[in-house]
Amino acid sequence: MRRLLGLYAAGVYAFLHLPLAALILFSFNASRFTVWEGFSLRWYRAAFGDAQLAEAAANSLLIGLAATAVATAAGTLCGYALWKRRSGLVAAALHLSLVTPEIVTGVSLLAFYQWVFRFAGLRLGTHTVIGAHVTFCLVFVVIAVMARLRTLDPALEEAALDLGASEWRAFREVTLPLLWPAVAAGALLAFTISFDDYVVTSLVAGVDSETLPMVIYAMAKRGVSPAVNAVSAVIVTALGALILVSERLRRA
Amino acid sequence: MASVLELEEVCKEYPGHRAVDRVSLEIPKGAFFSLLGPSGCGKTTTLRLVAGFEQADSGEIRLNGAAIQHLKPYQRSVSTVFQNYALFPHLTVRGNVEFGLKHRPAEERERRAREAIEMVRLRGKEERRPAEISGGERQRVALARSLVVEPEVLLLDEPLAALDPSLRKQMRSELKDLQRRTGISFLFVTHDQEEALALSDRIGVMRDGRIEQTGTPEEIYLLPRTRFVAGFVGAMNWIGGAGVRPESLRVARGAAPSGARRAAAEVGAVSFLGNLVHVGARLEDGASVTAEVPRPDGAFRTGERITLWWTPADEVRFSDEG
Amino acid sequence: MNRLRAVFLLPSTLVLCVLVAAPLAIILSYSVLTRGAYGGVELPLSLESWLRLADPLYLGILARTVAMAAAVTALCLALGFPLALFLSRAGNRKNLYLHLVMLPFWTSFLVRTYAWMFLLRDTGLINTTLIWLGLIQEPLSLLYTPGAVLAGLVYGHLPFMVLPLYAALERMDRSLLEAAADLGAQPWESLARVVIPLASPGIRAGAVLVFIPCLGAYLTPDLLGGSKTVMAGNLIQNQFTHARDWPFGSAASLALMAVILVLLAVWVRREKEPLL
Numbered sequence: 001m002r003r004l005l006g007l008y009a010a011g012v013y014a015f016l017h018l019p020l021a022a023l024i025l026f027s028f029n030a031s032r033f034t035v036w037e038g039f040s041l042r043w044y045r046a047a048f049g050d051a052q053l054a055e056a057a058a059n060s061l062l063i064g065l066a067a068t069a070v071a072t073a074a075g076t077l078c079g080y081a082l083w084k085r086r087s088g089l090v091a092a093a094l095h096l097s098l099v100t101p102e103i104v105t106g107v108s109l110l111a112f113y114q115w116v117f118r119f120a121g122l123r124l125g126t127h128t129v130i131g132a133h134v135t136f137c138l139v140f141v142v143i144a145v146m147a148r149l150r151t152l153d154p155a156l157e158e159a160a161l162d163l164g165a166s167e168w169r170a171f172r173e174v175t176l177p178l179l180w181p182a183v184a185a186g187a188l189l190a191f192t193i194s195f196d197d198y199v200v201t202s203l204v205a206g207v208d209s210e211t212l213p214m215v216i217y218a219m220a221k222r223g224v225s226p227a228v229n230a231v232s233a234v235i236v237t238a239l240g241a242l243i244l245v246s247e248r249l250r251r252a
Numbered sequence: 253m254a255s256v257l258e259l260e261e262v263c264k265e266y267p268g269h270r271a272v273d274r275v276s277l278e279i280p281k282g283a284f285f286s287l288l289g290p291s292g293c294g295k296t297t298t299l300r301l302v303a304g305f306e307q308a309d310s311g312e313i314r315l316n317g318a319a320i321q322h323l324k325p326y327q328r329s330v331s332t333v334f335q336n337y338a339l340f341p342h343l344t345v346r347g348n349v350e351f352g353l354k355h356r357p358a359e360e361r362e363r364r365a366r367e368a369i370e371m372v373r374l375r376g377k378e379e380r381r382p383a384e385i386s387g388g389e390r391q392r393v394a395l396a397r398s399l400v401v402e403p404e405v406l407l408l409d410e411p412l413a414a415l416d417p418s419l420r421k422q423m424r425s426e427l428k429d430l431q432r433r434t435g436i437s438f439l440f441v442t443h444d445q446e447e448a449l450a451l452s453d454r455i456g457v458m459r460d461g462r463i464e465q466t467g468t469p470e471e472i473y474l475l476p477r478t479r480f481v482a483g484f485v486g487a488m489n490w491i492g493g494a495g496v497r498p499e500s501l502r503v504a505r506g507a508a509p510s511g512a513r514r515a516a517a518e519v520g521a522v523s524f525l526g527n528l529v530h531v532g533a534r535l536e537d538g539a540s541v542t543a544e545v546p547r548p549d550g551a552f553r554t555g556e557r558i559t560l561w562w563t564p565a566d567e568v569r570f571s572d573e574g
Numbered sequence: 575m576n577r578l579r580a581v582f583l584l585p586s587t588l589v590l591c592v593l594v595a596a597p598l599a600i601i602l603s604y605s606v607l608t609r610g611a612y613g614g615v616e617l618p619l620s621l622e623s624w625l626r627l628a629d630p631l632y633l634g635i636l637a638r639t640v641a642m643a644a645a646v647t648a649l650c651l652a653l654g655f656p657l658a659l660f661l662s663r664a665g666n667r668k669n670l671y672l673h674l675v676m677l678p679f680w681t682s683f684l685v686r687t688y689a690w691m692f693l694l695r696d697t698g699l700i701n702t703t704l705i706w707l708g709l710i711q712e713p714l715s716l717l718y719t720p721g722a723v724l725a726g727l728v729y730g731h732l733p734f735m736v737l738p739l740y741a742a743l744e745r746m747d748r749s750l751l752e753a754a755a756d757l758g759a760q761p762w763e764s765l766a767r768v769v770i771p772l773a774s775p776g777i778r779a780g781a782v783l784v785f786i787p788c789l790g791a792y793l794t795p796d797l798l799g800g801s802k803t804v805m806a807g808n809l810i811q812n813q814f815t816h817a818r819d820w821p822f823g824s825a826a827s828l829a830l831m832a833v834i835l836v837l838l839a840v841w842v843r844r845e846k847e848p849l850l
Contacts, residue, residue: 001761002663009660009671012653016678016732019689022699026692034692034702070585078586081579090583093590099834100594101790103807104827107814108597111824114614115600135593138586155338158305161325162332163352163401167578173351177342196682199792203814213684220688220797223695232688236681243680247673 020236027229043230053215053231060212063126064194067133071194072187074134075141076179080171082142083149094139105136106203113204124206132204133194140193141186144250148182149175181252188246192239254316256281256437257302257330257405262311262321264297271297273461274311279405279439279454284431286440286448289458290484295441298458299407302439303332315404331398332407336414337390339382345369345393346378352401368396371430388419395427399434406431408440412447424450445485449473457481479570489541491515491560493569500566501543503531503552508561517541519556533560598831605824615820623825632809632826636833639806642720642795643788646727650735650784651777653728658739658776659769662746672740679733687797690726691717694798718800726794731787735780742776743769775845782841786834806830 030040047053082090097105109132113124152175160170176183198213205211212235219228257279264272271294279285287295300306302313304325313321320328331352339348349368353361369375372392382390391411398406411427412420428451431438442448448455449469456466457480465477476482479495488495492515508514517533520540524547531543531552543560552558605623607615626632657675664671678686693699694716701713716722746769754764770777792807799805806826813823 005656005660005663008656012657013674015729016675019693019729020678020681020686023685023689023692026699034697034699035706074585074589077582081582084579087583090587090590093594097590097594099786099838101787101792101807101830101834103790103792103810104831107810107823107827108601109593110814111600111604111820112593112597131593134589138589142586153336153338155334155336156340158325159332159334159338159340160351161305162303163397164326164354165351166326169354171578174340192680196684198684213682216684216688220691223691228688229692232682232685236685240677240681
């Protein structure tokens with residue numbers, strides 16, 4: 001049975017990796033057809049030369065960094081507070097944000113923004129996307145932080161208090177230094193999720209806040225240029241690397 | 253002598269059980285005071301109430317006369333040595349010891365830290381991390397860290413429990429020595445009665461959240477006020493409703509001296525302990541007792557019929573359930 | 575401590591109130607309003623949107639969504655269990671193999687879904703390879719079918735099934751298998767009568783982790799499916815964009831949420847364990 005299982009596993013791994021591997025392979029294809037005609041970097045050149053792509057990538061980066069910063073700060077403090085004492089209400093709200101389908105998050109935020117904008121005279125734009133991203137990234141930071149906090153000895157903070165430190169100083173000088181790998185892991189995870197989001201972003205983005213996933217979606221739907229393969233390959237590699245680092249930090 | 257720490261009718265209740273039940277005690281200034289009792293008796297909870305990690309439901313805790321039960325841990329002039337030391341893993345030995353001195357000028361901070369590290373004989377290890385030093389050394393860091401802030405009372409939560417037996421005896425005498433040298437009052441929590449007897453100026457024996465007896469080691473051992481204290485501190489034989497310590501039980505082959513209480517018995521197992529011999533014997537009613545005799549007196553064999561005798565003054569009797 | 579804790583909770587509470595709770599409250603109120611002339615909503619209050627959900631057309635979409643989610647879950651279980659078994663017996667290469675399972679998942683969901691388009695299109699890799707091998711003359715219609723959506727969803731959610739299964743199998747006491755063998759059980763028999771029952775907490779966890787996200791799937795059926803594979807997520811998106819029927823879209827969203835929350839309540843009740 002051992003050998004059967006091994007063979008089977010190889011098959012599943014093929015299923016899991018072939019689609020992406022094929023995509024990446026053909027991003028180097030000289031021809032625009034799905035027949036291999038030689039190695040070429042033309043699609044990469046096309047992708048990097050595309051102004052729309054570049055602007056979208058810059059938007060995604062900006063939004064990702066901003067949303068990650070806010071979600072990480074808020075989520076770390078929240079996870080710490082929940083560790084000290086559970087709040088049923090906050091935990092329930094976090095669970096809710098976790099199980100809500102992306103489409104529902106997206107439409108509800110769209111409805112909310114439009115309602116607010118009637119009074120505030122604002123429009124959809126980068127800020128609305130950042131707000132939306134913070135919403136669904138928050139819970140992942142909280143989970144990462146709380147998982148690490150559970151491994152910490154509560155006596156450490158007690159010892160700090162005992163020696164004259166205030167609660168704030170105990171958090172800053174004892175808990176936070178021990179927590180930061182988990183915070184960093186959560187931040188990287190949040191960035192990856194934000195950078196890759198399509199569903200929510202497409203609903204709440206304004207006209208001039210197009211993100212990279214939105215452009216890729218449009219290209220995929222049109223199905224014309226293999227440049228989308230090149231962009232995909234770059235994204236996959238970059239995000240994959242980020243998550244690998246995040247995993248390393250999480251286990252640190 | 254003035255008391256440095258007083259607890260008056262302190263109570264702490266958790267859902268389901270009363271951990272600390274109207275505990276009152278007094279620790280004289282400069283004394284080594286032990287809270288002794290079996291696990292679950294509330295001694296650690298009492299310690300945490302004094303430290304400020306838990307809030308008492310009622311009662312008063314006074315430090316040098318001033319009530320402190322409403323103060324935060326960082327507002328109380330007491331310091332705790334935790335059972336697992338709770339050393340900050342990301343700081344060096346020096347960093348740990350200096351932690352409580354944040355608000356002093358740098359020069360004073362360095363000097364006091366150096367003195368504390370010297371006092372616990374850890375010179376040369378200042379730049380190591382807790383993970384890089386041994387268990388005994390970690391304990392000494394914990395001590396230095398707490399002593400350097402010059403607390404009124406040092407609270408110790410079973411600090412020797414995590415050490416292996418050989419180290420424990422050594423640390424015991426070091427601890428006593430440290431207390432004498434610094435003059436700081438110690439509140440020491442333990443379940444090891446031998447430790448408590450050896451180290452303390454005064455002992456409080458606890459059980460089920462209550463103090464059963466407070467007194468000097470001699471008082472606790474020789475004049476126990478309840479059955480529980482008698483049985484918990486040191487070994488005790490119960491013969492016909494009276495308690496007799498093993499070392500007070502004499503063994504005679506023939507008759508006992510007149511005026512002595514006696515009991516006939518048969519020798520069971522005999523344990524040779526070097527300087528002493530433990531003679532296990534079974535009484536006529538089936539009860540087992542142990543007599544402790546100096547080696548020269550002890551050459552008994554299993555099955556031998558003997559007479560156990562003791563003087564009435566060596567007895568302890570209790571009229572009530574205790 | 576309480577003041578510090580309140581301050582620490584403030585940013586997150588703000589985000590959760592303003593950007594999670596308030597939006598849901600808004601669409602709740604929209605679901606009982608009437609569709610506006612140029613999109614948006616207006617008075618009067620009306621239960622029309624909710625009643626319309628009972629229309630066979632929309633019930634059909636719900637049924638199709640549930641059926642698809644169930645099929646994906648079943649397939650993930652069937653495909654994932656042997657893999658999890660393999661992982662739990664992989665000795666000291668366990669971590670490596672685990673990472674290999676998780677790695678594609680950690681990259682971009684959009685890209686991974688597009689990869690399937692790349693494979694299944696009429697001019698996609700599978701068709702061109704089959705034509706090049708001479709096995710077929712005309713390209714097969716693989717994309718925009720329920721099969722494509724199924725494949726895409728299984729592909730996207732398999733790791734969510736494998737991980738809890740692996741965790742349950744790994745924790746299993748090996749000596750139980752030895753005892754079964756000792757009592758005469760063949761390998762297949764001890765699999766069915768010992769391993770699978772003991773792994774059932776992992777099976778349930780994996781089922782929830784796959785079924786519930788699949789109920790809310792949007793992107794996969796959108797890119798890989800056609801008119802025959804409209805799922806709840808597509809319906810909702812359509813109402814808020816092309817159809818401009820926000821009240822109905824709100825009602826549909828809340829109905830989907832209700833189904834999900836009920837399922838979760840049942841599961842939490844049963845397992846007595848929170849997710850966080």
